[in-house]
Amino acid sequence: MTGAKQAKGPARRADAQRSIAAILEAAVSALSRNPEASVSEIAKAAGVGRVTLYGHFPNRVDLVEAALASAIEKGHAALDSVDLTGDPRQALARLIDSSWLLVNRSRSLLLAAQGVLPPGRIRILHAGPVERVEGLVERGRDEGVFRSDLSTPWLVGVLHSVMHNAADEINAGRLDSEKAGAFITATVLAAFTPPGSRVPG
Amino acid sequence: MTGAKQAKGPARRADAQRSIAAILEAAVSALSRNPEASVSEIAKAAGVGRVTLYGHFPNRVDLVEAALASAIEKGHAALDSVDLTGDPRQALARLIDSSWLLVNRSRSLLLAAQGVLPPGRIRILHAGPVERVEGLVERGRDEGVFRSDLSTPWLVGVLHSVMHNAADEINAGRLDSEKAGAFITATVLAAFTPPGSRVPG
DNA sequence: AGTAACTCGTACAGCACTGTTCGACAAGGG
DNA sequence: CCCTTGTCGAACAGTGCTGTACGAGTTACT
Incomplete structure (x- = not known):
């Protein structure tokens, strides 16, 4: 389709x-x-x-939906080429490096969709990509390198939020596009660290 | 005014x-x-x-600007009543507890403003509130309890992002409004912890 | 009580967008 | 080579918004 x-x-x-x-x-x-x-x-x-x-x-709605689906499909492909095995922290770093730009670009598109599409429709569309990320986070929790006192959806949400923040900072000229990946990774890895453990880096 | x-x-x-x-x-x-x-x-x-x-x-633009100014003024007053002295981590926790709801409510309003107001105008309007938060973060950095390897504006941005994430999660029914404050605090404090130090909690 | 300030509904012009129809024209496939 | 399929521009109706105008009614200050 x-x-x-x-x-x-x-x-x-x-x-x-x-x-x-x-x-x-x-x-x-x-x-x-x-x-x-x-x-x-x-x-x-x-x-x-x-x-x-x-x-x-x-109509316009169908067009927006098709555009969103197209973007997600492309993102899905890019995501599949990332190696998510090994140390969850390094896997997460790889994931961030290769996807934060893509996620950022789709942000406004997602906003457009949220304005005109029924909420359920959107969730269905990017259920796939989210699942892979959740899987990685889940594994990190099982291995004790990511915190378990906060829910997995929350942690994934934080990851997204921090990416969005990077986009805003770049957009405002306060952040160099080159350094964004490192900033995001440093922030998220710290946020994911279990209480009582040392922050890596 | x-x-x-x-x-x-x-x-x-x-x-x-x-x-x-x-x-x-x-x-x-x-x-x-x-x-x-x-x-x-x-x-x-x-x-x-x-x-x-x-x-x-x-016209509509002036109305939106006035509304934003009004909301910010009210938020400014609420912020002023928060004690920001003492351990920066506890001060930050107090700040989050008393302001995340307010910030959340203003989010959509800010979005409205971004659509119609010149970008500079907005920065001027909520320059005040941001300064106080930046001051607190700065102090935490000086005292060594917040990380210095990331810029202060970035850290403040992360704080905002995580608040927004909480709003989204509540909105989607995945997070209990009661627990939001604790989630935000736990996440942000970890994110602010200097590399090599232990995450509090 | 009198006057200026304020409010209301209705109505109008102007604009931008959506979605459809029409007729003429170009291009791909068998 | 012919016929279907696709494309184009112009034009139309319908909608919803903004900002303005008018006239009559109401409310507050003095």
Whole structure:
């Protein structure tokens, strides 16, 4: 499911596939910059007429959902290529390094989705990615290197929050984009350290 | 400066003052629920005609700014009543306990402001509150109980992020509102602990 | 009591956006 | 090569918002 309606029929023309891809890409990009980007704006960015867009996506809501799904799918692929075995702390560091930029870029897009999509729909969409992270955190807790006095969802939420904070700081010019990964990792590893243990670093 | 235009003239009538207060309160409340609340919506919530509102605030932007200023002023007062002396860690815990709810409530309002106000304007408005928190963090760093390998603005940002995370978790029904303070404190204190030191708790 | 300040509803112009329709035109597939 | 599929621009109706105007009514200060 790439997002556009594809009920049946003898498959789509090559032409249309290109359009859909361009629209999806433009939608992700535009909505990432401005969660309230209009359909006209997106169509223009995709180099496509507004009418054409409506030919593939029945309404704005479906378009946003398709864009979100597309972004998440891409992120999912990137995530799968990260080695999550070994010391959970180092695995977490690797995960952060390779995904914080992606997560950041999707933030505004997620905001756009939250404005128009039913809450359940969103949870379903990025249930996959979240599960892998939760698995890693869970393992760290079992091995005693991550704290167990706070719930796993909370810890994962903290990870996200700190990433968002990095995005804000960069955006405000107070943080160098190069150092963001290290800052996030240092902060999160400390936050995850069990009470009574020493903070690594 | 309560927010409405008050250039000169022989002072305002008691009637008008009541209206302005009601509008401001309604604006804070409505914008906190929905950052894109319309002027009609706010006027109705204030029990006032839309025209009356425009009589006091020339346009929507000024209204949002006044609402934000009002909320920040109230928060500033609440913050001033917190004792920030003594062990920085305990002072931070006190600060969190007494302000996280307030900060949370203002979050959506801040979002509304970010959408329509010039970025500099916002920084000016809540420069005051931020300074006090930064002062506390700075002191903790000097005393060696908070880490110095990360910048003060970053640490303050993390504090905010974790508060926001708590708000999200509560909103999603995954966190009990009662426990939020403790969760935030535990997480932030760990995150602020210098590398090599033991996490308190 | 009288006057200026305030409030209200309705109504209007202007704008931006959504979603649809139309007719003409280009491009891909069998 | 022909026919389906897709694309385009222009145009339209519908909606919801902002900001302004008007006129009549009400409320507070003196």
